[in-house]
Amino acid sequence: MNSSKKKSQVAKFLFKKSLKNGNVDPLRVHHILKIVGNLKPPESVVILKNYKRLIKEKIAKEEVIIEIPKKPANSKVFEQQLLKMTKAKKIIYKLNPKIVFGAKITHGDWIYDTTLQTKLEQLTIR
Known part of the structure; x- marks a missing residue:
């Protein structure tokens, strides 16, 4: 060895x-x-x-990072479902004013990007 x-x-x-x-x-x-x-x-x-x-x-x-333009007022149910799905221990919000609409969720090496900018980029590629 x-x-x-x-x-x-x-x-x-x-x-x-x-x-x-x-x-x-x-x-x-x-x-x-x-x-x-x-x-x-x-x-x-x-x-x-x-x-x-x-x-x-x-x-x-152990953590889920949610990148959004502003923190939603009624996010408790969403947070509970997200923690249950990912088996993470905590959620971290990152406020990004460059995001016009949507969110970017990161958990480990998994990235779910539904921002308006990403959707527009996908449309221009096709």
Whole structure:
């Protein structure tokens, strides 16, 4: 087994230890970073890069980002349905005045873009 593969496996093991009830636990992450930080640089750099990537991917799956022109007044039912569908833990609203109509929803690597600009671009391509 090559060294790079072994370091990747160590990062996956540390990532699994960072989870509590399937979610990233900041205290566990902090503890693991202290331990890995004490390793010599050649060993720790690859492990930390892989570990960081895994943590970022997991956090992205725990939250849904909704980009809209303004926050709707009656969004509770929509939020509950969206959290249930995506199994995310929280919703983050990003207000974007450049969006005239529609919304852009991001969950992990999944993007649902129904903005007016995107629809117009799709029409011009056809």
